[in-house]
Amino acid sequence: MMSKITTAREDEVLVITLDNPPVNAFSTEVRQAMAEAVDTAAQDDGIRAVVIRAEGRMFSGGADITEFGSAPVHPTLPELIDSIENLAKPVVIALNGTALGGGCEIALGCNYRITVPSTKIGLPEVKIGILPGAGGTQRLPRVVGVEEALPIIVTGNPINAKKAEAIGLVDRIVEPDKLREEAMAFAREVAGRDDHPVSSQRTDRIKDHDPGVFDAFREKHGRRLKGLEAPQKCIEAVKLATELPYEEGIAKEREFFMELVNGDQSKALRHVFFAERQASKIDGLPKDVKSLPIRKVGIIGAGTMGGGIAMNFLSAGYDVTMVEREQEALDRGVGIIRKNYEATARKGRMTAEQVEGAMGHLTTSLDYQDFADCDLVIEAVFELMDIKKDVFGKLDAICKPDAIMASNTSYLDVNEIAACTSRPEQVVGLHFFSPANIMRLLEVVRGDKTSPQVMATAMDLAKKIGKVAVVSGVCHGFIGNRMLAKRQEQASDLLMEGARPAQVDKVLTDFGFPMGPFQMADLAGLDVGWDPDTTSSANVREVLCERGRRGQKTGKGFYDYDENRQRTPSEEVDAVIADFAAQSGKQQRDITDEEIRERLLYPMVNEGALILEEGIAQRASDIDTVWINGYGWPPYTGGPMFWADTIGLDTVLAGLEKHGMEPSQLLRDKAANGERFNG
Ligand code: T1G
Numbered sequence: 001m002m003s004k005i006t007t008a009r010e011d012e013v014l015v016i017t018l019d020n021p022p023v024n025a026f027s028t029e030v031r032q033a034m035a036e037a038v039d040t041a042a043q044d045d046g047i048r049a050v051v052i053r054a055e056g057r058m059f060s061g062g063a064d065i066t067e068f069g070s071a072p073v074h075p076t077l078p079e080l081i082d083s084i085e086n087l088a089k090p091v092v093i094a095l096n097g098t099a100l101g102g103g104c105e106i107a108l109g110c111n112y113r114i115t116v117p118s119t120k121i122g123l124p125e126v127k128i129g130i131l132p133g134a135g136g137t138q139r140l141p142r143v144v145g146v147e148e149a150l151p152i153i154v155t156g157n158p159i160n161a162k163k164a165e166a167i168g169l170v171d172r173i174v175e176p177d178k179l180r181e182e183a184m185a186f187a188r189e190v191a192g193r194d195d196h197p198v199s200s201q202r203t204d205r206i207k208d209h210d211p212g213v214f215d216a217f218r219e220k221h222g223r224r225l226k227g228l229e230a231p232q233k234c235i236e237a238v239k240l241a242t243e244l245p246y247e248e249g250i251a252k253e254r255e256f257f258m259e260l261v262n263g264d265q266s267k268a269l270r271h272v273f274f275a276e277r278q279a280s281k282i283d284g285l286p287k288d289v290k291s292l293p294i295r296k297v298g299i300i301g302a303g304t305m306g307g308g309i310a311m312n313f314l315s316a317g318y319d320v321t322m323v324e325r326e327q328e329a330l331d332r333g334v335g336i337i338r339k340n341y342e343a344t345a346r347k348g349r350m351t352a353e354q355v356e357g358a359m360g361h362l363t364t365s366l367d368y369q370d371f372a373d374c375d376l377v378i379e380a381v382f383e384l385m386d387i388k389k390d391v392f393g394k395l396d397a398i399c400k401p402d403a404i405m406a407s408n409t410s411y412l413d414v415n416e417i418a419a420c421t422s423r424p425e426q427v428v429g430l431h432f433f434s435p436a437n438i439m440r441l442l443e444v445v446r447g448d449k450t451s452p453q454v455m456a457t458a459m460d461l462a463k464k465i466g467k468v469a470v471v472s473g474v475c476h477g478f479i480g481n482r483m484l485a486k487r488q489e490q491a492s493d494l495l496m497e498g499a500r501p502a503q504v505d506k507v508l509t510d511f512g513f514p515m516g517p518f519q520m521a522d523l524a525g526l527d528v529g530w531d532p533d534t535t536s537s538a539n540v541r542e543v544l545c546e547r548g549r550r551g552q553k554t555g556k557g558f559y560d561y562d563e564n565r566q567r568t569p570s571e572e573v574d575a576v577i578a579d580f581a582a583q584s585g586k587q588q589r590d591i592t593d594e595e596i597r598e599r600l601l602y603p604m605v606n607e608g609a610l611i612l613e614e615g616i617a618q619r620a621s622d623i624d625t626v627w628i629n630g631y632g633w634p635p636y637t638g639g640p641m642f643w644a645d646t647i648g649l650d651t652v653l654a655g656l657e658k659h660g661m662e663p664s665q666l667l668r669d670k671a672a673n674g675e676r677f678n679g
Contacts (some may be wrong), residue, residue: 005033007040013187014040014047018054023061026080026102028073030064035075038083049191050087051183052110053094059119062101065128065270068261077102077134078254081109085198090190094183095119095170100158105132108139111196113170114183115161121169122158126230128273129266129636133257137237138249139199144169146209146242150217154234155224168205200246214239227512228636229265264646268638271678272628275621275639279470280459282452283618291457292402295319298370298377300391302333305408306380308436311337312465314358315437321363321370330364337362340437368394371403376461378430380408383529388412389420396421404454406430407445411477414447424449428458431478432467433630434524441630442467443478468629473616480626482611483640486603491517494596495540496581498588501558502569507596512634517600519567522557526550543576598655605644605652609664609677620677638678645676 004020004027016037018024026034041047054060063077075083084091084106093107095115100122107113107121115121123132123140131137132153141149144167152159164170174182190196214235218225225231233256240249260266295318299310302324310320314337324330341355350358363370371377377399379391388407395405405427407417418424429445444458455471462469472478477485491504505516515523526541527550537543544550544557549572551557552565559567581588608623617623624639637643644652649671656663663671670677 003033004030005037007037009047010184011188012046012048012191013051013184014044014049015051015053015184016041018052018060019056021056023058024054024056024103025061025064026077026106027064028067031073031075031077031080035080035083038080038087041089042087047089049089049187050091051094051180051187052084052091052106053180053183054096056097058097058103059093059095059099060101060103060106061098062103062105062124063134065273068270069267077105078250081106081134085109085200090187090193090196092183092187092190094179095121096176096179098122098158100124101132101136102134105134105136105139108135108143108199111198112186112190113164114172114174114179114186115164115170116176116179117161117173118176119161119164120158121161121164122156123153124156124158126154126156126234127269129228129230129263129269130260131230131234131237131253131256133253133261135200135250135253137234137253138241138246140169141206141209141238141241142202142246143199143205145205146213146238150213150235150238153238154217154221154231200250206242209242211242227634229263230260233260265636268636268642268646271621271638271642272624272635275625275642275678276468276629278619279468279622279625280463282455282459282471285452285456289452289456291460292375292404292453294375294404294457294461296321296374296376298323298374299380300368300377301380302330302364303380304336305432305434305436307333307337307340308434308438309378309380309408309432310362311340311358311437312432312467314361316465317357317361318465319361319363321365321374323365323368323370325366327366330366334362334364368398371395371398372400374399374403376404376406378406378408380432383410383412385412385416388417392417392420392427396423402426404428404457406458408432409445410481413476414445414474415449418447418449425451426454428454429472429474429478430458431472433480439630440466440468441480441626442469443472443480443626443630444469445472445474445478447474468625470622470626471618473614475611475614475616479608479611479617479623480630482616483604483607483623483627484631486607487600488517490599490603492540494591494599495577496584496586497591498581499591499596500569500574500577503591503593504596504600507593508600510593511597511601512637514632518558522551522559522561522567524551525553526557540573540576540580543580544573547572549573595659599659601640601643602652602655602659603661605640606656606661606664606667608641609666609670612677613664613666624678641677645678649676650674 006017008015020030041050091110092112093110098120104121104123123136125132148167161173165173237253237256240252297313297318297320299306299322302322310322313320344350345355377395381387407429414429418427428450431443433439433441442462459469501518505519508516527545530545535542549556552561555561558573560570561567611617620641623641627633628635628639633639653663653671
């Protein structure tokens with residue numbers, strides 16, 4: 001068994017090497033072996049300096065998250081780092097790739113830090129609902145100052161090597177292939193000296209801090225911190241670093257860490273972390289299946305979806321051929337792509353060269369024949385089965401034998417589409433979410449005949465274009481939209497029983513969604529799927545469309561909007577709702593927020609259970625991944641299925657029955673057995 005920690009003596013320097021693939025996590029075994037190595041350095045007078053380094057593509061992804069929730073095993077990471085910091089000999093740490101969480105904290109426990117230009121360093125603990133629990137909240141402010149430490153700890157976003165050097169987090173940046181050599185030289189240079197910087201004892205960077213920085217930070221980041229416990233604790237811990245002696249501050253950090261790691265939000269966020277990674281795996285996929293090479297991608301349609309989809313591939317460096325029926329539509333689509341890139345460049349997230357580089361990969365055409373050499377063609381045409389079938393019939397005649405043909409359909413039967421081709425095994429659904437260049441979710445819809453190789457290729461491709469992919473079987477609406485439909489049904493029914501759009505929306509925004517169903521309808525447009533030629537005032541939405549209330553784009557929909565798109569409830573809409581409510585014959589009553597929440601969310605959980613029963617989703621955590629990345633379900637509750645587990649499936653079952661809804665058998669069985677969806 002390969003040792004995860006090895007040591008090598010090079011004259012007066014002891015080199016400790018970490019090698020624990022895939023991310024050099026500080027597991028119990030690693031901590032114990034590293035503690036022994038540190039003890040060796042302490043005991044051996046011939047050792048006058050230590051270098052800590054790692055093999056592999058990164059220094060470390062931090063503590064081993066899979067160990068959370070079980071009793072701590074000594075040495076804990078804080079204990080290991082203290083033993084390093086208390087070594088009477090200088091310790092130089094060489095950081096490559098990424099040094100995150102405990103990986104950054106161990107570096108803070110060393111006297112000197114050396115890295116290479118491509119390294120990213122950070123404390124992402126807040127993203128899994130905890131705080132840096134191995135001294136990060138107390139050492140980092142002492143090394144880089146409060147103003148620089150706060151954003152690193154509270155946002156969890158890593159910084160690059162240049163920034164790290166600028167703020168004093170690293171001492172030197174060296175050439176990539178010289179990291180080990182330069183670390184050894186650094187160690188020899190400082191060996192024997194006795195004035196080494198010790199992070200926990202430093203006061204130079206925090207003694208003159210501005211005490212108002214904490215409230216200012218809360219004020220500036222208020223929206224982002226809404227509903228979250230960990231960021232508040234992070235800020236408090238850093239504040240205590242400026243007020244308490246180190247030993248007292250570290251005790252508070254430990255107290256906060258234990259409180260958070262055992263809390264519902266961190267359990268949910270850790271679930272989300274692993275769920276996203278599990279979603280990329282296809283159960284039962286034969287090990288020898290290899291992905292197909294994808295170099296050139298064809299996109300049919302240059303509209304909102306087609307253009308957004310194209311951007312995903314252009315940004316990842318793929319050649320894209322985009323085809324439309326008319327030149328004017330094509331030009332408009334290309335213009336929107338360029339405008340989006342230039343807006344990103346203005347925000348500093350792309351350079352002008354990168355914009356031109358992406359645009360340089362784009363070819364446009366009015367002729368399907370130009371798909372002949374594409375490895376993958378994705379259609380984003382109108383959501384009508386006849387149109388999709390016509391498109392796939394043409395693609396079947398033009399595309400090369402091993403080309404993948406994909407539909408961006410949101411609802412339609414991928415099997416029916418595949419049946420229009422001579423090669424249904426090459427057909428797959430790639431359901432992007434609007435705006436397609438922003439939303440991370442991609443539902444990969446597996447047809448009955450879609451080949452394992454096409455599925456594997458689609459999942460790999462998703463990762464390469466930065467999407468979180470989830471496999472879905474074929475049903476109306478796949479996973480996300482099928483569950484959304486249940487929520488929309490209840491939202492409409494609630495209006496007929498006395499609720500109003502603003503109350504319904506507020507229940508969901510209070511729960512943590514970015515917006516509620518009626519705000520979402522106004523954003524998307526009430527006239528999606530509405531036909532002015534056949535409209536017949538049959539329901540609230542049709543009447544609003546007929547009156548020109550088609551959403552934010554018309555300045556009014558379920559709400560009235562001012563020039564800044566600020567919404568206010570509309571008396572006209574309330575009157576329309578009241579008319580239909582009267583016609584519905586339903587008793588009008590004051591409906592509690594609790595009832596609204598139960599009626600909106602429980603049926604979604606129940607539909608998720610049916611989706612699992614039918615094998616449409618591979619696992620409950622996939623359903624959570626869909627809703628968090630495609631619809632804004634608040635991640636700190638873990639997603640619909642994890643949230644149901646947290647509140648108890650018996651509670652969901654009782655709620656469904658109370659509101660006259662039929663629970664699925666899976667929900668009944670799990671509730672009866674005290675089980676969870678996410679095992
Ligand atoms: N612990 C355990 N497993 C981990 C892990 C970790 N920290 N990080 C990644 N993995 C697994 C992951 O589940 C996947 O498994 C595989 O490694 C590859 O990951 C005391 C308490 C490091 C940037 O939050 O951000 O330190 O699917 O696909 O895209 O203060 O992983 O192969 O079975 O993501 O190259 C804080 C979490 C921990 C960083 C690499 N650290 N990790 O990205 O690979 S808490 C984090 C990441 C802590 C101390 C506290 C990323 C990565 P599988 P991957 P990647």
